[in-house]
Structures are given as C-alpha cells and as structure tokens.
Amino acid sequence: MAPTALRVVEAHARVYRRTWRGSVISSFAVPLLTLVAMGTGLGRLVNDSGGVAGGTFIEFLAPGLLAATAMTTAAGEASYPVVAGIRWSKSFHAALATPVSVADLIYGLFGWLGIRLVFNLVIYAAIMAAVGAATWGAAMMAVAPAVLTGLAFAAPITAWVSTLESDTSLSSLFRFGIMPLFLFSGTFFPIEQLPDYLEPVAFLSPLFHGVELTRAAAGVAGSPFLLWWIHAGVLLALFIGGTIAAVRNLGEAMRK
C-alpha cells in the first residue's frame, strides 16, 4: 500500500473516533441478540430433535453469523460512506486535490474496513467462545475467513455504488440484496434443507461461500460444503475483481 493510502486509512480512523457510537448497535447488538435469541430459544428446539451437523445449534449458527455480520458491516461501510464521499460531504473531492489518488481512496477504504472487521469480529468471536459456541482457538481461527467474506462484499458494492447517479437505489441493496442473502445462504440452516430447486441458487450467494469457510475454520462438522479452496477462491475473486472495478468506476465518477 502506498503511504498516501495509509493516510486515507488514518483519516477513516480519525472520523471513526467521532462517529463510532452510531455503529455500535448494528455492529454488535444485532448479531449478539440474534445469537442469543436463535441460539438459546430456537436452539433448544433444534437440539431436542438431534442438533445440527452432529453438534448443538449454537455451534452451527455462531460461525455462520460471524460471516453474515462481516457481510452487513462491510455492505454498510462500502455504500453510504462512498456516496457521501462522492456526493454528500464530497470528502473524496477534497482528498483528490492532494497527492492522494483514486486508488489510494479505494485501498484506504478497504484497508480501514479490514481493520474494523478484525476488531469487531474478534470481539464477536470472544463472545462466541464465552457462551460455549466454539472453543477459543476455533473462534479466533474463524475470524480470518469472515474478514475475507466482508471484503468480498465490500469491493463489488463499492464498484457498483460508484456508478450510481443518485442514492435512491441504495436502500434496495439492503432490502433485495443483503437481506435475502442473510436468510438463504446457510447461515441459519444447512442449505440441504432448502427445496432442491433453490439449493443451486445458494451456490451463487457469496455469503454461502463465506459461511462455509468460516464454519470449517471453526471446526463445525460437515463444512466446508465444497473444497475449501473453491470457497476461498470465489471470495478472493470477488474481492480482487471488485477492487479493480471500484478503482475504475470511482475514477470515472470523480472525473465528472
């Protein structure tokens, strides 16, 4: 990373110091409440009928939620702040009047997001271990694939958001993109439970690959669904391809 990209990371960190309070609810409270409600409430019901993948429901759910949380955090950070930088506060325009380049803005954004994901997910994984959903070692192992999942979402989303002429379609990203993926990517139940005709659709979901990889790292039996390097390959390809497209698209948006 160029030193100017590191300066962009630094700027994000400085802004975050002022604004972190607003993100606490979505970063921690929502996944935690989901884990408690589903893991204990629904979990008892599931465990009574034999559990999932040879373990308890919370052992199955927790790493899946780790990956899904990475996805939602990343989607948030890769969309609204990018529109703000281009259109609302125009902070990208301000930065580009300095030696900072468009590529620096993108690498800096993803670099900062990576740091935030590691920070958030380590806390989440610690809670996972504390409530007995995984061993400490397995929980920490699961952080890396979850971070990769987040980045695999962030890059294509930033690339797409950079092409938007207005911000009206932004909310549909969450309503019609993130929300269905959250529900149908094997986070809450194995995709074999889906009707046969829906099962191949899950393969197209990037979150499915993230969930499987994260679950495998946490040592859940039956994961990964495919070979681990296929899942990792899909995520890496999304991240790298998305990053290239994001630099190109943002460059075009900023030249207007």
Added chain:
Amino acid sequence: MTDSLVEARDLTKHFGAMVAVDGVSFEIEKGEAFGFLGPNGAGKTSTMRMIASVSPVTSGHLRVFGLDPETYGPAIRARLGVVPQENNLDTELTVEENLLIYGRYFDLPRSEIRRRITELLAFAQLSDRGKSKVEPLSGGMKRRLTIARGLINRPEVLILDEPTTGLDPQARHLLWDRLYRLKQEGVTLIITTHYMDEAEQLCDRLVIMDKGKIVGEGSPRGLIEKHSTREVVELRFPPGTQERALEKMGDLGKRLEILPDRVLIYSDDADETLSEVHRRGLETETTLVRRSTLEDVFLHLTGRSLVE
C-alpha cells in the same frame, strides 16, 4: 523558460458531446493574482480542475510548474492549494481535525501540522474555534477554514473557485483582505469569479471567459480602457417609453447598450452626455453616472450581462 507557473495552449475539455472548454490559451506568472471572469457555465471551473490536475485534459497543451498533469498529477498537487466552490469540509470533525487529516494527506509529520494549524487558524481568524465542530460555523468561517486547509502544505499556488459566492459583504471583505495578505507573501493566486468587483479588487490580470472561450485578456484597467469608455450614463425610462426615447438617442456618446430595463450610454464625458439627454427633452425616471467596470467590458464583448 519564463517564470510561467501555468502554461496552457489550445486547452480543451469535453464531457461527452458537451464542450466545456474550447481551446483556451493563457499563461500565469509567478506571484500574480490571475482571474477567470465569466458567467456560470463559461468553463471556468473545468479549466481550474484541469490546472489542479484532478480532471484530465481532452486535448491541447497544459503545464503546471513546467510539468504535465497527465504524468505528474500527485507531484503537482503536492505544491498546489485548492479551495473548491463548495466547502467540502468534514462537518462531523472539529476545525483542527479537518486541518490535521488534510495535512496528513500531504504526508506532513503530525508535529509540523500542529504548528501550522496554530498559524493558519490565526490567519483565518478562527483561533478560538479550533476545538469546535465545523457544522455550526458561519458561511464566512467555513470559507476561511477551507482556505486555511488549502494552505496546510504551504502551496506555491492557491486555486480559488468562486471564493466569495454566497457570503455577505462583510465576510467578503474580510476574505479579500486575507487573500491580499497571501499575495503579499508571494503566493500566486488563481481565482475564478462571476463578480466583476471581485475580479477588479483581487486580480492583477484576468481572462474573460464565455461559452468555453477566452474573449478578452488583460489587467482590469487595461480591459476597461480597451473595450469601454471612461464613463457610463445609465438611463431608466418610465415603463413603455424606452422605445420612443431611443429614436432620439442614436448619436449620443460613443456607443449605446440597450438592456430590457435600461439604456447605457458609453461616453468619455458623462456629465455632458447627460446634459444633452435633458436638452433633448427626454423624460427619464432615474439617471446614473458612473465609471466603466468589467461588467461593461463583458457586456461589450459578449452582448450579455455577467449576472443574469
């Protein structure tokens, strides 16, 4: 090689089929205050963005500090200060934090930035506002902060796009005063404006732009001398009588400019011209004798007024 900091020849900028800048040529010398005067949409901002090395040149030749922005964008930008039309400050941060982040973009050490922040806040008359958020600041204060931010890297050239648009008269004068001081310190100023008084106040030399082209170039005084008379008589007639009055005025002054609501007579002796108007028995509602301004130059060169 002359002292030119910026050198443009046949500089052109297209946005799709739209021609924003249509083959302009100019040179900006070290230490001068150079202006781009013209109405909104004349191509001033597009020209500035090319000089600021953020917008690629469509065709033509452009050198900033003798360097090609295409290849040396970051190196050029490191030596420039930019004050955009809109204050793109981070309103969630404090005044100092805005300067700090910006200074870091130039890779300056934090201790050095802290020193400069103290200086710049004094210069921008914001010393007691360092710790406050940007959001509640007045328009004039935000503008001065944006200028202070543009100076954090001690630029050789400061580019200001419409620096006083939207400010009240007092805030404008304070800002002009700050810009004078910068000029005295040797900073080259490049200013776009659609205010002729601002161009007259601040600029040593300027180009007048209209529809992407340069239609006039020179010092404010030189342009007035070349394209206008020393004085102007402005006449307003009672509603509906301007047409008839014009029939008796064809030979008055050196030139007439007929606007929907008034008639301007360009003359070297306005008092004498006005007496002649009265001798001819023309009934006027109001009359005004004044010196020619850049507004008159623009009107003469383009047939339109600057602020419509």
